[in-house]
Amino acid sequence: MAVEHNTREIEEGVVTDLRERMSYGSYLGLDTLLASQHPVSDPEHHDELLFIIQHQTTELWLKLVIHELDDARTLLAADDLGAALKRIARVKHIQEVLTQQWSVLATLTPTEYAQFRGSLASASGFQSAQYRQVEFALGNKHEQMLKVFEASPAEHAALEAELHRPSLYDEFLRHLARAGHAVPTEILERDVTKAHVYNEALVPVLQAIYESAGEQTDAVHWRAYEACEELVDLEDNFQFWRFRHLRTVTRTIGMKRGTGGSSGVGFLQRALELTFFPELYAVRTRIGA
Numbered sequence: 517m518a519v520e521h522n523t524r525e526i527e528e529g530v531v532t533d534l535r536e537r538m539s540y541g542s543y544l545g546l547d548t549l550l551a552s553q554h555p556v557s558d559p560e561h562h563d564e565l566l567f568i569i570q571h572q573t574t575e576l577w578l579k580l581v582i583h584e585l586d587d588a589r590t591l592l593a594a595d596d597l598g599a600a601l602k603r604i605a606r607v608k609h610i611q612e613v614l615t616q617q618w619s620v621l622a623t624l625t626p627t628e629y630a631q632f633r634g635s636l637a638s639a640s641g642f643q644s645a646q647y648r649q650v651e652f653a654l655g656n657k658h659e660q661m662l663k664v665f666e667a668s669p670a671e672h673a674a675l676e677a678e679l680h681r682p683s684l685y686d687e688f689l690r691h692l693a694r695a696g697h698a699v700p701t702e703i704l705e706r707d708v709t710k711a712h713v714y715n716e717a718l719v720p721v722l723q724a725i726y727e728s729a730g731e732q733t734d735a736v737h738w739r740a741y742e743a744c745e746e747l748v749d750l751e752d753n754f755q756f757w758r759f760r761h762l763r764t765v766t767r768t769i770g771m772k773r774g775t776g777g778s779s780g781v782g783f784l785q786r787a788l789e790l791t792f793f794p795e796l797y798a799v800r801t802r803i804g805a
């Protein structure tokens with residue numbers, strides 16, 4: 517039958533009456549999800565749907581990143597490093613998808629984008645609360661960023677709570693201290709509402725973890741070493757995303773100012789100078805030196 521008609525027969529057991537049962541669409545809330553694309557260009561520009569979906573898929577993945585980073589921090593606070601690393605591994609894969617995804621938006625030419633850019637008015641990715649929450653969770657705290665969210669109380673409250681919460685790095689370093697590593701007290705007691713600033717005294721602590729890793733089979737050290745490398749992957753991946761954003765912006769709007777009011781490319785370029793885990797990079801200069 518299948519070969520003859522090149523059609524697969526639907527098996528008898530397949531559920532087709534879903535009036536009283538949970539279905540794919542109802543479980544996933546697809547009525548809301550798929551009704552949430554509202555192009556504003558008039559007449560509607562063909563490519564605006566791409567622009568909207570690119571952003572919405574990013575926001576969905578960011579929601580999961582936040583969920584995983586929240587739990588990773590809770591697990592670190594409970595000294596369950598192995599489980600925290602599982603969460604971080606998932607975040608790394610999401611970051612890879614998000615970075616790859618830029619190639620879809622890169623099919624939008626500057627001419628096409630210019631045809632509906634005006635309709636976006638002052639809306640900008642700079643106003644993404646979830647993106648800012650991820651930046652905060654990784655330690656790039658910046659209280660003034662909250663101002664952008666004053667018109668949106670729920671987003672503002674979520675970011676304010678995040679501002680006061682220890683970052684992933686804070687929780688990791690606290691965990692290391694509890695595991696017997698000599699993390700400087702000023703780091704453990706730092707004001708977590710501020711961005712983490714490079715601390716020279718932390719480097720030898722990390723160096724000990726890195727240099728002992730090849731020599732001993734102490735499980736705590738191996739896990740700590742693995743965790744350090746996972747954090748470096750996380751930061752690298754974050755920078756790759758920022759870089760792809762910068763390159764996409766450059767090829768799409770050149771040196772135009774951003775709709776959010778910034779200088780555009782120059783402003784995004786300066787984000788590439790930021791670092792979440794500076795000591796994890798500094799330690800590399802010392803190893804074997």
Ligand code: HEM
Binds near residue numbers: 574621624774781
């Ligand atoms: C053609 C596509 C895009 C262009 C031309 C563009 C342009 C810009 C510009 C110029 C800025 C600086 C702020 C401003 O003045 O507006 C910015 C910031 C930002 N954009 Fe985009 N963007 C694009 C796509 C995206 C996408 C798909 C996302 C994913 C959610 C995104 C997320 C962000 C974020 C999170 C910021 C803030 C970055 C930071 O604070 O360092 N952008 N974008």
Ligand SMILES: N[C@@H](CC(=O)c1ccccc1NC=O)C(=O)O
Binds near residue numbers: 571636639640769
């Ligand atoms: N800032 C962009 C506009 C933009 O990309 C955008 C507009 C509305 C919602 C999200 C956006 N994405 C990233 O900034 C621009 O200046 O063209």
